[in-house]
Every structure is written in C-alpha cells, then in structure tokens.
Amino acid sequence: xxxxxxxxxxxxxxxxxxxQSVQVSYSxxxxxxxxxxxxxxxxxxxxxxxxxxxxxxxxxxDLATDEVTLRSGSHTFKLLIxxxxxxxxxxxxxxxxxxxxxxxxxxxxxxAVEKTLAxxxxxxxxxxxxxxxxxxxxxxxxxxxxDVRSSRERVTATIKTIGMLNYELLPAVDGKIEILVKGGVFxxxxxxxxxxxxxxxxxxxxxxxxxxxxxxxGDGDPGYRVFPRFDPRGIVVLVWKRTxxxxxxxxxxxxxxxxxxxxxxPARVPIDLIVIDPGHGGDNLGSVGPSGYMEKDxxxxxxxxxxxALERKGIDAMLTRNDDVFVDLVTRTExxxxxxxxxxxxxxxxxxxxxxxxxxxxxxxSPAMDDHARTVAAMENAGSGIVPVSVDDAGEEIxxxxxxTAQNEFVVESSHLAQLxxxxxxxxxxxxxxxxxxxxxxxxxxxxxxAVLVESAFITNPREExxxxxxxxxxxxxxxxxxxxxxxxxxYGR
Amino acid sequence: xxxxxxxxxxxxxxxxxxxxxxxxxSGPSGPGETGEVETTREVTLYFGSHDGGSLVAxxxxxxxxxxxxxxxxxxxxxxxxGPEGEAMASLPASxxxxxxxxxxxxxxxxxxxxxxxxxxGGTTAEYVLISSLVQTVCANFxxxxxxxxxxxxxxxxxxxxxxLVSRPLKPQEWR
Ligand SMILES: [Zn+2]
Numbered sequence: 028x029x030x031x032x033x034x035x036x037x038x039x040x041x042x043x044x045x046x047q048s049v050q051v052s053y054s055x056x057x058x059x060x061x062x063x064x065x066x067x068x069x070x071x072x073x074x075x076x077x078x079x080x081x082x083x084x085x086x087x088x089d090l091a092t093d094e095v096t097l098r099s100g101s102h103t104f105k106l107l108i109x110x111x112x113x114x115x116x117x118x119x120x121x122x123x124x125x126x127x128x129x130x131x132x133x134x135x136x137x138x139a140v141e142k143t144l145a146x147x148x149x150x151x152x153x154x155x156x157x158x159x160x161x162x163x164x165x166x167x168x169x170x171x172x173x174d175v176r177s178s179r180e181r182v183t184a185t186i187k188t189i190g191m192l193n194y195e196l197l198p199a200v201d202g203k204i205e206i207l208v209k210g211g212v213f214x215x216x217x218x219x220x221x222x223x224x225x226x227x228x229x230x231x232x233x234x235x236x237x238x239x240x241x242x243x244x245g246d247g248d249p250g251y252r253v254f255p256r257f258d259p260r261g262i263v264v265l266v267w268k269r270t271x272x273x274x275x276x277x278x279x280x281x282x283x284x285x286x287x288x289x290x291x292x293p294a295r296v297p298i299d300l301i302v303i304d305p306g307h308g309g310d311n312l313g314s315v316g317p318s319g320y321m322e323k324d325x326x327x328x329x330x331x332x333x334x335x336a337l338e339r340k341g342i343d344a345m346l347t348r349n350d351d352v353f354v355d356l357v358t359r360t361e362x363x364x365x366x367x368x369x370x371x372x373x374x375x376x377x378x379x380x381x382x383x384x385x386x387x388x389x390x391x392x393s394p395a396m397d398d399h400a401r402t403v404a405a406m407e408n409a410g411s412g413i414v415p416v417s418v419d420d421a422g423e424e425i426x427x428x429x430x431x432t433a434q435n436e437f438v439v440e441s442s443h444l445a446q447l448x449x450x451x452x453x454x455x456x457x458x459x460x461x462x463x464x465x466x467x468x469x470x471x472x473x474x475x476x477x478a479v480l481v482e483s484a485f486i487t488n489p490r491e492e493x494x495x496x497x498x499x500x501x502x503x504x505x506x507x508x509x510x511x512x513x514x515x516x517x518x519y520g521r
Numbered sequence: 522x523x524x525x526x527x528x529x530x531x532x533x534x535x536x537x538x539x540x541x542x543x544x545x546x547s548g549p550s551g552p553g554e555t556g557e558v559e560t561t562r563e564v565t566l567y568f569g570s571h572d573g574g575s576l577v578a579x580x581x582x583x584x585x586x587x588x589x590x591x592x593x594x595x596x597x598x599x600x601x602x603g604p605e606g607e608a609m610a611s612l613p614a615s616x617x618x619x620x621x622x623x624x625x626x627x628x629x630x631x632x633x634x635x636x637x638x639x640x641x642g643g644t645t646a647e648y649v650l651i652s653s654l655v656q657t658v659c660a661n662f663x664x665x666x667x668x669x670x671x672x673x674x675x676x677x678x679x680x681x682x683x684x685l686v687s688r689p690l691k692p693q694e695w696r
Contacts, residue, residue: 307682311682313682314642315641322643356679375683377644377645378641378642378645379572379573379609379643379645379646380573380610380642380646381571381573381609383572384571384573384645385572390644461574466644466648466683466684467685467694468684469678469679469684472685482643482644485643485645486643
C-alpha cells in the first residue's frame with residue numbers, strides 16, 4: 028500500500044508543480060492574508076495544515092499509519108491511506124483521486140476541500156478563481172448568548188450554545204477561569220461586566236480552534252464550578268461566596284468530605300431554582316396503562332406544565348429531560364446537584380398488578396438504616412476533600428453512604444415538602460390519598476437537596492389512566508404542587 | 522462487592538456440593554429406616570395486598586431439609602410461584618431462581634434476568650416485590666438479617682427503575 032501511495036504522489040508531482048500565492052479573505056474580520064499553495068495542471072492543492080489553520084480545525088496526524096484527522100466540534104474528517112480513503116464521522120465519502128501525501132504532509136485538491144471537506148465539518152470555503160481569492164467563512168455562531176443571574180450568595184452564568192459543545196476547563200490562575208470551547212463560534216463580541224460582583228467580567232475571544240471564554244472572579248476567592256447544562260443547552264459557570272459555608276456545624280461532619288456541602292447550606296439560600304425530573308423516557312416506558320398511555324409520556328407532560336407554572340410564579344425550573352429520551356439516573360441527580368438547585372421534584376405515575384389499585388402518594392427519601400459505624404469509616408476513607416458527584420461503579424457504595432449521612436440534613440425539609448404537597452392534592456384530587464411515604468429511590472439517592480417524588484395516580488387503573496391524560500386533572504396536580512412550593516418557601520422565609 | 526459476591530458464590534458451591542455428596546454417601550432414606558425422616562415445615566410467605574399498600578401472609582407446608590440453603594431455595598420458589606389465596610403475586614412468574622447463598626448473615630438471592638425484563642410495574646409494584654422478598658426470607662430464617670438481590674449473578678442498582686437495591690435490604694426498612 029505504501030508503494031502505491033508513493034507512485035501516486037510521484038505521478039502527480041511528475042509534471043510542473045508550482046508554488047502559487049493566493050489571497051485569503053475571512054468572513055469573521057480576520058485581516059486578508061496571502062498564502063502559498065501548490066498548483067499542478069491548473070489544479071490547486073492545499074496542504075492539510077493550511078486547511079486546518081484556515082478553517083479553524085484541530086489536526087492530528089499519524090504518519091506511521093498514513094492517517095490524518097481533522098476535527099471541528101462534533102465532526103471528524105479522516106484521510107486514510109495517503110488520502111485515498113476519506114471518512115466523515117465514520118462514513119466513507121468518495122472524493123476520487125484528489126489527495127496525495129508528500130513527505131510529512133497531505134495535499135488536497137481545492138475543489139474537494141470546497142465541496143466535501145469543509146461543508147462536512149460545518150465550515151465554508153470558496154475559491155474564486157478569477158480573482159485568485161479564497162473566501163473562508165466560519166459556521167454560524169454556536170455560542171449565542173451569555174445569561175447571568177445573580178443573588179447575594181451566588182452567580183450563575185449560562186453560556187448558551189447551539190448543540191452540545193465540547194470544552195476544556197483550564198485551572199484558575201489569578202482569579203481567572205479559562206474555558207476553551209472547541210469549535211465554538213461566538214456570535215457577538217459581547218461580554219459581561221459587574222464591578223465588585225462574584226463574577227467581575229466574562230470575555231469571549233475567537234480563536235482558530237474555537238472560542239476562549241475568560242471569566243474573571245471577584246475578590247474573596249469565591250468557589251466556582253463549570254459544568255454542562257442540558258436544558259437550555261449551554262455551559263454553566265456557577266460561582267459562590269465561600270464565607271457562606273465556613274460556619275462549621277459541630278454536629279454535622281460531611282462538609283469536610285462533601286464538595287457540595289461547602290458550597291450551599293440549604294437553610295441560607297433562597298429557593299429560586301427547582302429541578303423537575305420527568306421519570307423514565309425513551310425505551311424505559313415506566314408503567315403502561317390498559318389503553319396504552321405510557322408513564323414516561325405523562326411524566327414529561329406534567330413536568331413541562333409544572334415548570335411553566337413555577338416560572339409564572341417567578342421560580343426558575345429546569346427539567347432533567349425535555350424529550351422522549353432516557354437519561355440515566357445518575358445524570359439526573361448530577362444535574363440537580365450541579366446547577367445548585369434548591370428543590371428536586373421527580374414526577375411519576377404509579378403501577379400495580381391489581382387494576383383496582385389507585386390513588387396518589389408522595390415519597391421522600393428514607394434515611395438509610397446502615398450502621399453508623401460504616402458511614403463514619405467510609406467518610407474517614409474518603410478524607411481528601413472532594414467526592415466525585417459522578418457515581419461510577421466503584422464509587423457507588425461509598426457515594427451512597429455519604430449521601431446517606433448528607434441526606435439526613437434534608438430529610439426534615441423533604442418530608443415537610445412531601446407533607447405540603449399531599450395536603451394540597453388531598454383537597455383537590457378526587458382520588459384516594461395514599462399519604463406520604465418513605466423509600467430509597469435511585470434517582471434521589473445522589474441528590475444533595477430536599478427531594479420528593481410524586482406518584483400522581485395509578486396508570487394501571489383504567490379510570491385513573493383516563494384522569495392522568497386529562498388536562499384538568501394535570502392542572503390540578505400542577506397547581507397543588509406549586510401551592511405547596513410557595514407554602515414551603517414562605518415557611519422557611521426564603 | 523462483586524468480588525465478595527463471587528467468593529460467596531464459591532462458598533455456596535462448596536457447601537451445596539458437600540451437602541450433595543453427604544446425601545449420596547448416606548443414601549436415600551427409605552421407609553422404616555431409622556436415619557433421616559422427611560419432615561415438613563410451615564413457612565410464611567408474604568405477597569402483595571390488593572391495593573399494594575401492604576403485604577399479606579400465606580402459610581404453607583414445605584418439605585424441610587437440614588440444609589438451610591435448600592430450605593431457602595424452596596421458600597423462594599414457593600414465593601415465585603405466587604399466592605394460592607386472594608393476594609397478589611409479588612414477583613414475575615417467569616423469574617427463575619438461579620442460586621441462593623448466605624454470607625455474613627445476608628442472604629444473596631440470584632434471579633434470572635426475567636425479574637427485570639418481565640417486571641412491568643410502578644413504584645408500588647416494585648416496593649411490593651422487594652418487601653415481599655425481604656420479609657419472607659427474614660421471617661422464615663432467623664439466621665438472616667438482610668437480603669441482597671442479584672440478577673444473573675450480578676448486583677443491580679434497581680429492578681424497575683425506581684428503588685435502589687444495590688445494598689443490604691433489611692426487614693425493618695421494607696415493611
Ligand atoms: Zn415511575
């Protein structure tokens with residue numbers, strides 16, 4: 028195969044091969060420049076290094092396997108076997124004999140870059156032969172806005188993106204966090220400024236490989252965390268005042284080992300963000316009613332209504348899923364923890380073998396009854412200070428035990444919220460009140476905030492299946508929960 | 522934990538094998554022999570109530586062995602086969618018991634994948650499934666303080682997507 032490439036290369040370069048100079052004009056305001064290209068028999072070739080630089084792509088080359096990879100955001104272009112095989116995102120695309128390898132460099136025919144390579148990677152390149160100019164256009168902006176919300180104790184800046192962009196977080200230096208958003212294109216040269224705020228400024232800089240976002244933190248060494256947000260899509264920079272947390276509670280040990288705990292103390296933060304978790308989704312249907320209504324669909328419908336109703340009352344709400352997809356349970360809890368939510372409400376419909384079984388019930392987390400000694404031992408072992416919020420297989424047991432102790436702090440509030448929801452629904456729903464119950468739910472097992480799970484009715488009961496699909500019934504549930512949340516807020520004065 | 526389960530399975534294999542060999546060596550006890558007499562034992566099985574809000578006890582006679590694991594297996598097979606009276610079945614009838622063993626006062630119960638695949642219920646059904654298992658095992662075997670559920674030999678997080686089962690399940694918690 029190697030020989031074949033050589034022959035092709037030699038053949039192509041046998042005729043007069045000229046270095047030619049062309050103009051490059053950028054649509055994003057970069058100054059016009061002139062670059063050298065290769066010309067052979069009226070065909071212009073660009074080197075892959077040039078292509079990468081012009082289009083802002085990430086290039087990796089493995090010369091041992093004769094392979095070059097170009098990346099832009101989520102798209103990957105591969106040139107294999109000296110450029111004779113082209114693959115876009117794992118699929119072969121047929122370019123013909125339009126590329127060759129010479130020494131350490133691959134060269135690609137300009138026409139093929141224009142028609143196949145650039146559009147495949149979501150970029151744009153146009154060759155104006157008459158004017159001898161290459162026009163390079165970057166894709167439509169993928170970073171559309173920055174939304175900043177602040178309270179006295181914390182600031183949440185959401186960098187809204189179209190699609191999910193990969194990013195890399197560089198460690199803070201001199202109170203500045205840098206986030207490299209790969210393939211990101213910033214829509215406006217907008218930034219954020221707030222003298223004396225927890226976030227003093229946010230700036231975005233367009234670079235060839237993407238966007239660099241620089242967040243300058245305020246004085247007092249505030250804590251921060253950067254994480255992806257699912258709904259709306261974006262990257263969240265959460266910054267909080269550290270003083271909040273430095274008040275030690277002699278009765279409560281987790282703050283040393285639980286990263287979250289020195290960020291939020293549930294009693295001191297106003298309730299202004301609620302995470303709503305529509306249970307199940309995708310292939311995970313939940314219970315299915317006798318006439319086919321699926322729990323996953325009800326859960327999503329009612330969760331969206333609940334979100335809208337809360338927002339009408341001035342309380343922000345976000346969903347752990349906003350589509351018919353299955354989001355794994357750990358991710359759901361991660362979302363709740365990482366956005367600094369104040370309450371977590373998981374929405375479900377119940378199911379049982381007897382179609383007569385019916386009614387609504389509200390659950391909160393039972394503090395697990397594991398030996399206290401084991402809990403303490405696990406915390407000693409965890410020692411170093413940060414507990415991964417992401418719970419992998421190995422960490423599951425320990426994370427659970429840590430959660431177990433931590434949850435105790437929230438049990439009182441969780442049970443109170445469950446009680447309030449039960450009271451509200453009891454007055455309005457004309458079905459059996461099965462009451463407030465405790466159980467160890469997976470989805471609540473990692474949530475470090477007051478959390479409840481609502482079983483609105485039994486979808487396996489034909490009469491209740493009909494009710495669950497009914498707008499008025501759904502509204503009654505939503506209103507009851509909203510009322511309960513408002514009473515909860517008022518009770519705790521936050 | 523997976524390692525512990527493997528070790529415990531190995532222990533179980535040795536125990537069962539030992540029991541089997543002993544039985545073979547001593548030979549089957551026929552009528553009139555003074556050796557082992559076949560005894561029966563009354564056991565209590567817990568199934569779901571009709572509204573799913575509680576458990577219903579059913580008493581049954583089973584052939585009793587001197588081997589606790591064999592007895593545990595027989596009790597669980599009775600539980601899977603479902604109620605004889607008016608109560609509701611708590612486990613999918615298709616679930617097969619792959620193995621049982623006891624380690625450190627915890628009964629490990631290994632089911633075939635049908636326990637997950639054929640489980641179609643909501644939270645209430647799932648709660649009844651777990652509590653019926655835990656209560657049945659602990660009521661009949663005072664040697665056992667907790668139950669752990671395995672599926673195809675592996676620990677699982679949850680049976681039906683609601684309740685966490687990858688931990689010791691104790692009767693005082695699953696009422
Ligand atoms: Zn459910």
